[in-house]
Amino acid sequence: MPPPALVRPRPVHRAADLLAAYLPGSFYFASARGSLLADGVHTTVRAGHGARARAAAEVLDAAAVGGVDEPLVVGAIGFRPEAEASLVVPALVRRAGANTAVDVPATPFGSTRWAITPRPEPEAYADGVREALELIGGGELAKVVLARCLELVAGDPVSVPSLLARLVRADPAAHAFAADVSAPGDPAPRTLVGASPELLLSRRGAVVTSNPLAGSRPRVADEAENRRRVAELLASEKDRHEHAHVAAQVAEVLGGFCADLDVPAEPVVIGTPTMWHLSTRITGRLADPTDPGSSSLALAEALHPTPAVCGVPVGRARDAIAGLEPEDRGYYSGLVGWTGLEGDGEWVVTIRSAEVCDRTVRLFAGAGVVAGSDPAAELAETSAKFRTLLRALGLEGAA
Numbered sequence: 042m043p044p045p046a047l048v049r050p051r052p053v054h055r056a057a058d059l060l061a062a063y064l065p066g067s068f069y070f071a072s073a074r075g076s077l078l079a080d081g082v083h084t085t086v087r088a089g090h091g092a093r094a095r096a097a098a099e100v101l102d103a104a105a106v107g108g109v110d111e112p113l114v115v116g117a118i119g120f121r122p123e124a125e126a127s128l129v130v131p132a133l134v135r136r137a138g139a140n141t142a143v144d145v146p147a148t149p150f151g152s153t154r155w156a157i158t159p160r161p162e163p164e165a166y167a168d169g170v171r172e173a174l175e176l177i178g179g180g181e182l183a184k185v186v187l188a189r190c191l192e193l194v195a196g197d198p199v200s201v202p203s204l205l206a207r208l209v210r211a212d213p214a215a216h217a218f219a220a221d222v223s224a225p226g227d228p229a230p231r232t233l234v235g236a237s238p239e240l241l242l243s244r245r246g247a248v249v250t251s252n253p254l255a256g257s258r259p260r261v262a263d264e265a266e267n268r269r270r271v272a273e274l275l276a277s278e279k280d281r282h283e284h285a286h287v288a289a290q291v292a293e294v295l296g297g298f299c300a301d302l303d304v305p306a307e308p309v310v311i312g313t314p315t316m317w318h319l320s321t322r323i324t325g326r327l328a329d330p331t332d333p334g335s336s337s338l339a340l341a342e343a344l345h346p347t348p349a350v351c352g353v354p355v356g357r358a359r360d361a362i363a364g365l366e367p368e369d370r371g372y373y374s375g376l377v378g379w380t381g382l383e384g385d386g387e388w389v390v391t392i393r394s395a396e397v398c399d400r401t402v403r404l405f406a407g408a409g410v411v412a413g414s415d416p417a418a419e420l421a422e423t424s425a426k427f428r429t430l431l432r433a434l435g436l437e438g439a440a
């Protein structure tokens with residue numbers, strides 16, 4: 042008789058303990074599927090655009106052969122194809138359940154004095170929206186997402202663990218993340234941190250899910266006004282058109298990998314603590330889940346950038362973004378998440394996020410421009426989207 046299989050007991054962690062154990066340099070990711078804290082580097086994934094999923098699969102296989110139990114690749118990828126990426130097989134991964142409202146501690150935010158520089162100035166952003174509308178009017182573009190940046194400099198180094206904990210506390214249902222994205226030449230470790238409402242791709246076995254968002258209204262304190270805004274958003278031709286571009290592209294890309302795909306005919310409205318968004322939850326069953334080209338990272342890269350962060354057609358939208366946005370987006374509007382040996386994983390769009398380096402915080406927010414967009418309303422929408430990070434920094438009202 043063969044000897045009984047050796048069963049190693051898995052340590053059981055609480056979601057709040059994982060969050061409390063986060064230190065800059067770690068990778069943290071939380072979703073409804075659970076939370077994950079990864080430390081150390083077993084292997085770095087070195088590959089450029091288009092080759093990352095294959096390289097990730099190779100290092101995962103090598104790590105498994107080398108004795109790593111259930112290896113993962115975790116990290117983040119920037120917006121532009123040639124942009125930087127930070128992907129590793131960590132040395133240690135701890136997992137816990139999803140965050141809940143009750144078990145996240147309140148943490149006061151330390152810094153008090155801030156210098157805030159908008160890039161570009163708000164009026165210049167509105168001018169950029171006007172230029173984008175001219176391109177759309179001329180038939181060159183159907184949609185482009187224009188973003189702007191706030192650079193915040195604190196009096197003291199910014200505590201990323203406090204910021205992350207405050208983001209989770211404000212919205213335990215968000216996809217919260219913190220990833221080390223330090224690059225050569227950085228004066229101090231750099232961390233991408235945020236709380237994204239937008240699921241780019243989740244894969245569990247053969248089942249894939251994507252939840253594109255586009256079309257927005259700021260959320261306010263008055264519930265009657267919120268009901269009015271939700272109804273207006275659902276009825277808005279312009280917002281439904283802006284949303285339809287994203288849902289259609291996601292459905293088309295996933296359709297190429299799936300044996301069946303469920304695409305709801307109508308969007309619904311979802312709420313975050315700061316915004317209302319049109320949302321379409323798309324689910325599918327992979328035609329060949331054993332194909333390494335269907336890993337969660339391969340699918341996420343095939344989807345990126347969706348028209349929720351770039352535009353239609355994608356090449357022209359990229360050019361318009363490069364021409365109209367003065368700041369490089371870096372990791373904003375890229376992707377962050379994890380992928381495993383069998384291809385399961387989760388990747389979210391890096392929105393409602395910031396890059397933190399010592400005393401400096403760079404945050405971005407964008408808004409989709411389509412025919413009928415109003416420059417002042419798009420500017421106000423970006424200000425509202427900044428509130429996720431600004432509130433967590435104790436700076437509400439600064440945008």
Ligand SMILES: C=C(O[C@H]1C=CC=C(C(=O)O)[C@@H]1O)C(=O)O
Pocket residue numbers: 186188239254255256257318348349350392393405406407408409426
């Ligand atoms: C680009 C952002 O949001 C996207 C996601 C939801 C709604 C969006 C919109 O209505 O424009 C954007 O497509 C951002 O938060 O910076």
